[in-house]
Amino acid sequence: MSNLVEIRDLHIKARTDANRVVEIIQGVDIDIAEGEIVALIGESGSGKTTIALSVMGYQRDGCFVSEGEVRLDGHDVYAMGERERQALRGTEVSYVPQSAAAAFNPSQTIMSQVIEVSNIHGLMSPDEARAKAVELFRALTLPDPDNIGARYPHQVSGGQLQRLSAAMALIGNPRLVIFDEPTTALDVTTQIEVLRAFKSVMTQSRMAGIYVSHDLAVVAQIADRIVVLKDGEIQETGRTQQILESPTHDYTKALVAAVAPVPHTEDRAAMSAAQPVLEADGLVAGYGRLQAHGMPAVVALKDVSLELWPGRNLGVIGESGSGKSTLARCLAGLLPQVSGSVRFAGEQLAPEVKQRTKEQLRQMQIVFQLADTALNPRRPVEAILGRPLTFYHGLRGKARQNRVYELLDMVHLPRHLRSRLPGELSGGQKQRINLARALAANPSVILCDEITSALDTVVAAAILDLLKELQQALDLSYVFISHDLSTVEAICDDVMVMLNGETVERMPAAQMRHGATHEYSRLLISSVPQLDTGWLDGLEDDPALRELAQR
Template identity: 40%
Template structure:
């Protein structure tokens, strides 16, 4: 990471030196499970000044969320502070009882949680849920409460406020629900907001708008933000300082420019090297002119009737067309609802198109049925987004990888074992995992198992549906390297479904950008990223956190 890049990524504003609003000193936290105590945070210290954004950065298990929970007084029942201080406005609140902490939360310190879907009450209106925080802290005047609710909704961009106040969470998009959580968090004008992965579940353009809103509120009110994130690009864009955690200990701390330009710890250097939004894309080998067309999608239409509106159809995929050469990677990118997953499911034969053609190796998928369709699925395999949900928890890893051989290619036991062991070895896992359940494996190991299961039948096309989006950055980097290696060795053709353009830029040869079911732009990745023709594509590229090298600058 050079100094020029660091200066481009760092926030434009600086925070004047002042007494810290929050000071965490030598914090140690333990969890007790099954009678065994385990220290998960050990000796963590940092401070946050008024108006400052401090990013707690780290992967799963780093201790960043546990530290944030301790600051809020919201550790789970089996968690406890062993030592250290948490000073808010100079007062140590680490040992305060719940009654005193509850009075602080919302008023002096507030939380923006990660998942707006589970954080809002589905049976109460938006207005009632914002009003609740005012009522909890003593406001009784209904007129003043209503006026403040409408003011907050307007401030976070949810207009017309009167209508939004009457709506329920399910009537809002994910980004709009996150704005409701922000309205609740700032309702009492707290000095400190703890934002726990506030945009990790959102599309890139929605993510940018939410982070812009937080920046705007911070500048207006002088509110400090403790930003908990695993995304180095987001930290690079939005933080003044950063604390890098690993296994409960501080690996690196300092101004974001300094950490990006010259990280001192090996772990921080690895995070920087693996972050797709900060990486310089490696040149991919040119597609051989002799490579034939493995996949052809022509005029694909997938339509569904709209409930309660007779005769009206919703087009999930609308006149989608593209071609993929054998041995290459084609990415389908777009926001939620763009039609990319619908298109992928048509390619894999799980949906029969309303109109149009999907040809794999010259075979029209839509014309297949019965045994022919079942056998076709040997040629096209899927790797799903969530390795925690896509593997049967009751089976061993060996049985999971072996199952497709039972379904499609009955072979002798010895041959099955040889194929399974060979594939487990090829995806970089030891033989010992074969007898273990998925629960005994990490997220990255589980995704390797999912890839092994998809490849054991030697398919020609692999559809990867957000296959790395649930993984930490270093695990994600290793999986992307594995996919590239397997593609070279086995001549695989990939369809890579993703909302993460930074990852797409690293792995794909060609790309189709989708919006509202239609392809708005398609072509070689370098061409689309460096000379986007469509305004929507330009918006997507500009919203990549961390700048994505020179791409954002070029797109703008």
């Protein structure tokens, strides 16, 4: 079997803020055969995405290839002119981004963007391209595949948008597809169908793939081989089964061990407080204009209630579109509820954030799911973190700078990143800045909307440990909205399961895997990928999950 991709002694350098040149990729050698899927695994900043993008002849600002070769189908990518490289992108090699929200133009319909590659390269007629796009929508299990292309990006869920970005990458029949954390933002049930669709399309078309991920359980389902990276160097390479079952490098062993965080030990004594720190009662909310009957055009929350006690953590789980993020937006005052109430420490909060006091805003912070859209791309990290320090605490000058340093330390980021723009950070680094900004207010409650979704397993485990330490030191309480059940188990005391805007079950987190009684709860739990290469294929024999796929 011939190699489609050959990377030889690849060295990539970057220019730092201090105008120093540092080597970030150090002599990497990787081969990818035709039809083979190779996973690049490692923590944030290890060089996974940098190496993957080099196969497209693309480097981030300030980065450049200083030595080595990258060959695609025998052609040296960096010996080509830029016009030749552009001709390859979308036809020979395509890219599925980590953040679909940042990849789509909000002012154009989905269909016009999915078929754009075909139009640019003249691959087929517009009618043929639209027909093929609909086929891909159906293969990727998107709802209403015949009509979803007429919508705009903001009119579909995050999970749906991620699958649409895959359709955009696949429509040109590329020989190599680069998947950059493509299931990071997906709930577990959607992830199953997307992985199955990816695997089916790649197998049938004999496409090769580079799969960048921090999730070993996901990689186990789709990759033929794994390359483990740290600090721009290869630590270990091997067949997927060998890496998972008998890793040889200490770093690989740490990655495997971090797949399953240690379950949280709950403290029922926290409920001895006089009252919950946060309560919601009968929340009804949605989107669009109010109809004649007083309800919004799209009802996203239907009579949802919750209690969060001081020092305890509540997990909210459910698939994409279940209302989890809408609930967080209502609690934070970003989306006024149609009816129901939100109380903080017994005090009723105004529905809209602009009607709440500065102290109420300080006490409850929210960390958004998509750091790409949550952080101002034109402001450096120091300004992003400094703004809440000045707004809530009046810090300026040296005092503000010192506190920025402390916040960076808290989220395990080097202090020199303070002068970087968000676009100069990795996905995991941006998410940690997102968290640090919330911590800057010194809140009592943090609403965490998929807070670890963009982090590799080792860093995510470290962040969870940090949050536990902060909780003990600062008496924090967390609401964890997540599709990662291991994360919920690792830090939450209680769990509520949502489906179609309603709460279908509540239970202690410790009882989640074995004590769930509602059918949907059990389906969610059984949908969590296992560290087993045959797990995804084995789901075909599970009638419950087949039924889930057909819902």
